[in-house]
Amino acid sequence: MAGRNVRRAGAAALAALSLAALSACSSGSGSDEGSGDELISVGFSQLGAESGWRTANTESVQASLTEEAGFDLTFVDAQQKQENQIKALRDFIAQDVDVIAFSPVIETGWDEVIEEIKDAEIPLVLVDRTVDTTVEDPYVTWIGADFKQEGITAGEWVKENAPDAKIFELQGTMGSGAQVDREEGFDSVVGEENIVGKASGNFTRAEGKAAVEAALQAYPETNLIFAHNDDMGLGAIEAIEAAGKVPGVDIKIVTIDGVHDGLQALLDGKFNYVVECNPVFGDQIADAIKKVYAGEELPKETIVVDQAFESITQEELDARLY
Ligand code: AHR
Secondary structure (H helix, E strand, O other), X not given: OOOOOHHHHHHHHHHHHHHHHHHHHOOOOOOOOOXXXXXXXXXXXXXXXXXXXXXXXXXXXXXXXXXXXXXXXXEEEOOOOHHHHHHHHHHHHHXXXXXXXXXXXXXXXXXXXXXXXXXXXXXXXXXXXXXXXXXXXXXXXXXXXXXXXXXXXXXXHHHHHOOOOOEEEEEOOOOOHHHHHHHHHHHHHHOHHHEEEEEEOOOOHHHHHHHHHHHHHHOOOOOEEEEOOHHHHHHHHHHHHHOOOOEOOOEEEEEEEOOHHHHHHHHOOXXXXXXXXXXXXXHHHHHHHHHHHOOOOOOOEEEOOOOEEOOOOHHHHHHOOO
């Protein structure tokens, strides 16, 4: 990393010198951030706006990578399309930004563009989801949740509280790190033989609803739905109620995320268990980008801490950030 980014480390050193000079001439506010032209230019490719989680994550990133905090942010929403993300990444290379960050919609298919980023000597920070690539040393650092552990946590609740459940698994975007790892973790705990069917709802409420409508026809014995995110679980509620059944009672619902609407459903008794996936880590991303730009050593991965909810009070819900 240090060798690869000599040009950028040099830029960082120059920036630090001029900021030090500026701050020496200033009235001594103690902060040199945002005081000159030396903003860190960041190209951020967000994968989409498919869920409440994603909206909260975008807000957190944009609230942290501000000019006041020392960043010149170019933020692009890929609308859940890999080709849009690849185009955005190539645009960032053409702009010669200081650092590229992105949240990959699926795990594979990035080899070529990651090689191009490396050739351009632009450090890459991975956010939220992971990549599966043959490129050696493809990124500087990754910040996100432990998706496999989230699936395991959900599975352990099911195993303990509904051991004979006939489970329908509502998968996220196929091939995404969040789908692959949550499914692997959950299935390893509950056992494939307890899962009556699976289908993808692409992490959206509308597609989750459509998948559950079809599942209730195809697998009428279903009495528990494991949804890879809250939004699809909320779609499942609509489908279950439309079929004349009671969500949370006739058909239990276990989800991942812990966004406001999901935890409201838990409070209302329509969800039974929610494993959190905290989207509010913009500050950690900002901190990592500053360190990357300065050429500092970073851990290869930083796991965002999650909790899980079997119940929640109105007060606790109101106090949450998202
Ligand atoms: O990658 C994180 C997942 O992506 C969240 O669980 C989901 O809501 C989002 O779409």
